[in-house]
Amino acid sequence: xxxxxxxxxxxxxxxxxxxxxxxxxxxxxxxxxxxxxxxxxxxxxxxxxxxxxxxxxxxxxxxxxxxxxxxxxxxxxxxxxxxxxxxxxxxxxxxxxxxxxxxxxxxxxxxxxxxxxxxxxxxxxxxxxxxxxxxxxxxxxxxxxxxxxxxxxxxxxxxxxxxxxxxxxxxxxxxxxxxxxxxxxxxxxxxxxxxxxxxxxxxxxxxxxxxxxxxxxxxxxxxxxxxxxxxxxxxxxxxxxxxxxxxxxxxxxxxxxxxxxxxxxxxxxxxxxxxxxxxxxxxxxx
Amino acid sequence: xxxxxxxxxxxxxxxxxxxxxxxxxxxxxxxxxxxxxxxxxxxxxxxxxxxxxxxxxxxxxxxxxxxxxxxxxxxxxxxxxxxxxxxxxxxxxxxxxxxxxxxxxxxxxxxxxxxxxxxxxxxxxxxxxxxxxxxxxxxxxxxxxxxxxxxxxxxxxxxxxxxxxxxxxxxxxxxxxxxxxxxxxxxxxxxxxxxxxxxxxxxxxxxxxxxxxxxxxxxxxxxxxxxxxxxxxxxxxxxxxxxxxxxxxxxxxxxxxxxxxxxxxxxxxxxxxxxxxxxxxxxxxxxxxxxxxxxxxxxxxxxxxxxxxxxxxxxxxxxxxxxxxxxxxxxxxxxxxxxxxxxxxxxxxxxxxxxxxxxxxxxxxxxxxxxxxxxxxxxxxxxxxxxxxxxxxxxxxxxxxxxxxxxxxxxxxxxxxxxxxxxxxxxxxx
Numbered sequence: 016x017x018x019x020x021x022x023x024x025x026x027x028x029x030x031x032x033x034x035x036x037x038x039x040x041x042x043x044x045x046x047x048x049x050x051x052x053x054x055x056x057x058x059x060x061x062x063x064x065x066x067x068x069x070x071x072x073x074x075x076x077x078x079x080x081x082x083x084x085x086x087x088x089x090x091x092x093x094x095x096x097x098x099x100x101x102x103x104x105x106x107x108x109x110x111x112x113x114x115x116x117x118x119x120x121x122x123x124x125x126x127x128x129x130x131x132x133x134x135x136x137x138x139x140x141x142x143x144x145x146x147x148x149x150x151x152x153x154x155x156x157x158x159x160x161x162x163x164x165x166x167x168x169x170x171x172x173x174x175x176x177x178x179x180x181x182x183x184x185x186x187x188x189x190x191x192x193x194x195x196x197x198x199x200x201x202x203x204x205x206x207x208x209x210x211x212x213x214x215x216x217x218x219x220x221x222x223x224x225x226x227x228x229x230x231x232x233x234x235x236x237x238x239x240x241x242x243x244x245x246x247x248x249x250x251x252x253x254x255x256x257x258x259x260x261x262x263x264x265x266x267x268x269x270x271x272x273x274x275x276x277x278x279x280x281x282x283x284x285x286x287x288x289x290x291x292x293x294x295x296x297x298x299x300x301x
Numbered sequence: 302x303x304x305x306x307x308x309x310x311x312x313x314x315x316x317x318x319x320x321x322x323x324x325x326x327x328x329x330x331x332x333x334x335x336x337x338x339x340x341x342x343x344x345x346x347x348x349x350x351x352x353x354x355x356x357x358x359x360x361x362x363x364x365x366x367x368x369x370x371x372x373x374x375x376x377x378x379x380x381x382x383x384x385x386x387x388x389x390x391x392x393x394x395x396x397x398x399x400x401x402x403x404x405x406x407x408x409x410x411x412x413x414x415x416x417x418x419x420x421x422x423x424x425x426x427x428x429x430x431x432x433x434x435x436x437x438x439x440x441x442x443x444x445x446x447x448x449x450x451x452x453x454x455x456x457x458x459x460x461x462x463x464x465x466x467x468x469x470x471x472x473x474x475x476x477x478x479x480x481x482x483x484x485x486x487x488x489x490x491x492x493x494x495x496x497x498x499x500x501x502x503x504x505x506x507x508x509x510x511x512x513x514x515x516x517x518x519x520x521x522x523x524x525x526x527x528x529x530x531x532x533x534x535x536x537x538x539x540x541x542x543x544x545x546x547x548x549x550x551x552x553x554x555x556x557x558x559x560x561x562x563x564x565x566x567x568x569x570x571x572x573x574x575x576x577x578x579x580x581x582x583x584x585x586x587x588x589x590x591x592x593x594x595x596x597x598x599x600x601x602x603x604x605x606x607x608x609x610x611x612x613x614x615x616x617x618x619x620x621x622x623x624x625x626x627x628x629x630x631x632x633x634x635x636x637x638x639x640x641x642x643x644x645x646x647x648x649x650x651x652x653x654x655x656x657x658x659x660x661x662x663x664x665x666x667x668x669x670x671x672x673x674x675x676x677x678x679x680x681x682x683x684x685x686x687x688x689x690x691x692x693x694x695x696x697x698x699x700x701x702x703x704x705x706x707x708x709x710x711x712x713x714x715x716x717x718x719x720x721x722x723x724x725x726x727x728x729x730x731x
Contacts, residue, residue: 099446100438101500106446110431110439118570119433121511121521124579150388160388172594176706183596184585193581196519197418200392203517247588250600256702260604261690264642266651272731274647274680276718280472280727286479286614287383 122192126237129191133232134213136220142210143217146199155179155221165221168242181222185244187236191215370410377401380411381478386467391419392518394461396482399608399630400616405456405658405665407485409545415461415483415561417518420547423567428551430497430535434511434573437502444551447537450492455534455557456664458632460484460603462560462587465711468696472716472727476615480715480727481608484632486665487548489555491536494529497571507573511580512554515569522563523577524556528601532557535568558634558663559601560709562587592704603634605693606712607641607668607685618723622676627654631666633687640686643670647680647716647730648695654683679719680730696729 100109122128144153152158155165167177176182180190194211197203206214216231219239225231231239280286371378380395387393397413414420425444433439461483467473474480498510503526510529514520524533534555537544544550549566556563562582577583589597609629612618618625627645631638637660642651654668668683685693696713717725 107440107442274730278729286475
């Protein structure tokens with residue numbers, strides 16, 4: 016349980032929220048209903064709304080469950096006692112802007128979804144050491160079988176490519192997005208937007224893509240050039256492989272000579288439940 | 302639960318000695334093969350000649366197992382992990398015991414698991430599914446809402462794109478479970494994604510869909526709208542019962558024929574957009590690096606593939622020469638499997654295998670090839686041909702296009718070398 020120090024706190028919070036008196040819910044519910052009217056206009060919350068909503072979301076939690084219609088059982092479909100917001104079958108209810116903002120934290124390559132904020136390489140180094148280095152190593156070189164984040168540039172055509180943020184990842188937005196949604200492992204959603212900018216900046220620095228005095232922000236985010244941005248192309252199996260792989264198969268006398276064994280799995284001996292399994296384990300899957 | 306009233310007797314022990322005496326020696330993986338190859342008649346079989354305890358005493362009552370699990374003799378039919386593959390088990394994978402299964406349906410308890418932040422417990426009561434982005438009306442559904450949409454049933458395979466990924470550079474793992482076990486084939490009950498999206502009203506510029514999970518990895522994948530509206534489902538049942546926790550209870554995405562990573566579990570959000578999001582799992586992972594260092598992206602479709610599940614390294618031949626049933630599974634992300642061919646001589650001559658059971662679009666197929674084995678070593682392979690005419694290639698043919706480092710989408714023909722004792726090994730051949 017020590018992996019999840021926030022769990023006890025979270026449970027306590029949940030208990031408090033559940034115990035909130037009905038009277039206290041009323042204003043929140045009205046606000047939520049008013050906000051629902053704006054929901055149709057919402058496509059993607061801008062950064063300011065995201066910030067605001069993040070603050071508001073804990074307070075709004077009781078309203079979340081009673082917003083569109085207030086059934087006694089929040090899991091009873093709203094449409095059971097009236098009309099849902101769905102356009103064909105009248106199922107579901109309108110999503111509130113703060114609900115959308117709470118969950119819609121994705122960031123696209125064009126920067127859409129980036130929150131306001133900034134973070135420096137200098138701050139990022141401290142944050143990285145505290146939050147990331149136990150798995151990724153102090154310099155992003157990776158501990159054990161955890162993913163390396165730095166190095167490997169120019170190795171993609173090698174026998175053993177080293178795929179890191181610097182050598183492989185085509186878009187910087189993916190780094191920010193992924194840290195924001197899933198890192199640190201076992202303690203997701205614990206870093207602030209500025210802290211994520213700082214850690215992202217430090218990872219760039221570890222890859223020699225920005226200097227030590229660099230400060231990453233929403234404004235300069237798209238100026239960072241990722242070395243392997245041009246290294247990807249769309250699946251072309253249909254045009255490249257299918258002409259060969261749709262030839263009528265040979266059924267008889269398909270080989271001139273009797274085939275011989277060229278490689279044995281037993282040589283490596285990495286199968287579980289066999290002697291010495293994993294002794295010469297190949298690189299990990301991530 | 303009470304103990305079984307059938308107790309072991311001295312007679313049992315004697316029977317066990319009789320049984321094991323008939324076993325051929327050798328075979329590191331033979332521990333599970335406790336059924337003798339052939340009973341050599343040395344007088345009357347005590348299993349027949351003597352009254353056995355199960356024919357005397359009473360078995361379990363109906364209340365003994367309110368939710369049934371396999372009998373103790375089958376306790377080795379389990380998912381297995383390959384510990385060296387990943388840093389730890391919460392972001393890892395285990396493998397379906399293909400070598401011990403038959404038919405086309407994978408039992409729920411042995412469907413392989415792949416998690417990126419552990420398998421979470423999310424109740425139906427706490428479940429919410431949001432649709433947002435380029436829609437006329439952003440919506441939130443409860444679990445109860447999902448059950449009010451028209452339901453569909455469909456059997457399809459889910460194969461991890463990394464299935465057989467450890468075999469690109471050469472044979473590495475000795476067992477169909479490990480080389481091919483990142484797959485399962487399940488009957489899903491759920492609702493069509495297009496019906497859910499219609500409730501929100503997709504705007505004309507909405508060409509992509511982002512699916513997101515509720516676990517701590519918040520798994521995300523971009524799916525083209527054309528596929529989303531075609532045959533994708535949000536499923537809440539597998540093989541009739543609720544989804545297993547490790548398969549995304551209470552609701553997951555089903556993306557027939559496409560790589561398993563896109564089948565987002567614990568599905569919590571669907572966002573409509575006008576371009577892909579290029580998330581971690583579709584850039585840094587699940588992209589296929591070719592020999593020149595450039596990488597294919599959006600390799601969603603699973604190519605046709607097959608494997609002989611028995612005999613195989615974990616399922617050696619124990620009965621000696623004579624009648625032999627060769628069996629395996631085949632599937633294609635492009636349609637049905639039209640034919641499966643089996644060779645016993647490493648691909649010099651191929652034979653039509655017999656497909657038995659339902660032949661369904663983007664589902665596993667079961668094949669059999671029955672023969673008389675003369676007891677000589679064999680090089681066993683199977684080759685699937687799908688309904689589009691795609692012929693499962695050799696591993697070397699794949700390597701000519703992709704090199705050794707593409708990790709994903711290895712659908713090459715698998716070879717098992719069976720020796721005169723019936724033991725099988727994962728090999729490659731000329």
